[in-house]
Amino acid sequence: MFSNRLEERIAKCGNPICLGMDPKISLMPVERRHSGANSDEEKIKFFYMDILEECVKRGVKPAVVKPNSAYYERISIECMAVLRDLISVYRSEGIPVILDAKRGDIGKTSEAYADAAFNVYGADAITVSPWMGKDSVVPFLTHPSESGVYALLRTSNKGAADFQDLPVKGSTAFFKVAQKLIEWDNGNLGAVVGATHPEELEKITAFFVNKKHEIPFLIPGVSIPGVPGGQGGDAKTVLQAIANGGGTRKFHVLNSSSGLNFAWQRTGKEADYAIACVDALESLADSLR
Numbered sequence: 685m686f687s688n689r690l691e692e693r694i695a696k697c698g699n700p701i702c703l704g705m706d707p708k709i710s711l712m713p714v715e716r717r718h719s720g721a722n723s724d725e726e727k728i729k730f731f732y733m734d735i736l737e738e739c740v741k742r743g744v745k746p747a748v749v750k751p752n753s754a755y756y757e758r759i760s761i762e763c764m765a766v767l768r769d770l771i772s773v774y775r776s777e778g779i780p781v782i783l784d785a786k787r788g789d790i791g792k793t794s795e796a797y798a799d800a801a802f803n804v805y806g807a808d809a810i811t812v813s814p815w816m817g818k819d820s821v822v823p824f825l826t827h828p829s830e831s832g833v834y835a836l837l838r839t840s841n842k843g844a845a846d847f848q849d850l851p852v853k854g855s856t857a858f859f860k861v862a863q864k865l866i867e868w869d870n871g872n873l874g875a876v877v878g879a880t881h882p883e884e885l886e887k888i889t890a891f892f893v894n895k896k897h898e899i900p901f902l903i904p905g906v907s908i909p910g911v912p913g914g915q916g917g918d919a920k921t922v923l924q925a926i927a928n929g930g931g932t933r934k935f936h937v938l939n940s941s942s943g944l945n946f947a948w949q950r951t952g953k954e955a956d957y958a959i960a961c962v963d964a965l966e967s968l969a970d971s972l973r
């Protein structure tokens with residue numbers, strides 16, 4: 685089951701951090717280290733390979749990584765192959781990969797999406813939208829690869845309130861989704877809950893705890909102090925919200941993408957982008973112990 689795999693992985697690596705891998709070429713000073721890196725595809729590959737190499741050298745690895753496919757799709761078809769290669773190489777270092785693609789469609793199309801995510805890209809888990817209901821999510825959950833599925837529950841963006849917070853029959857829409865997730869769960873289901881609304885995170889944690897059915901959360905929106913571009917979520921506040929809701933930390937992961945990727949901006953030392961990323965990862969991990 686994916687939830688067990690996550691628990692073991694977090695215990696092994698000693699931190700609950702999800703390193704987002706969302707490339708932004710203007711913030712990737714790869715040419716400082718690799719004069720031959722001309723194309724965007726090469727830059728992305730070098731950038732994330734350098735970060736992985738630094739992680740391995742220092743023995744500081746994130747619990748999981750999360751590339752968002754949009755950032756690769758926007759570059760080129762070839763960049764999708766770069767994404768596949770990066771997934772493979774991070775996995776070969778024992779780091780599970782969550783493909784953030786927010787899929788979901790009628791059943792047979794969800795089956796195709798699941799094959800793409802788990803067989804073609806080789807990801808360990810995927811994000812899905814639960815909006816189309818059970819038959820749109822089950823094909824991911826029952827895929828022979830027994831991979832993880834994170835359903836959007838209470839997202840980190842401002843617009844999350846537009847639908848997710850709507851009152852529904854004495855409750856709130858996101859709680860109705862949470863109830864369905866419990867019903868659909870086969871040990872492979874998790875939920876996306878944003879870091880930017882700790883009060884909602886606490887209530888959602890308490891909901892699952894009270895139902896005696898906790899599922900893994902993917903918690904995006906964590907910022908790294910001093911690095912621009914993040915959404916403002918605070919990692920310690922997130923863990924406190926989970927504790928306040930009565931939850932355990934065993935399988936939840938906290939995602940920071942721009943904050944970790946482009947941490948070199950704190951010192952301005954462009955050539956040290958990989959060191960800066962792993963420094964930020966290490967100090968975030970230390971601060972959460």
Ligand SMILES: O=c1ccn([C@@H]2O[C@H](COP(=O)(O)O)[C@@H](O)[C@H]2O)c(=O)[nH]1
Binds near residue numbers: 704752904905906940
């Ligand atoms: O509710 C959600 C769901 C997904 N995301 C994704 O996570 C990263 C966040 O990037 P940062 O640079 O750390 O803000 C990005 O891929 C989002 O699409 C989210 O932020 N919130």
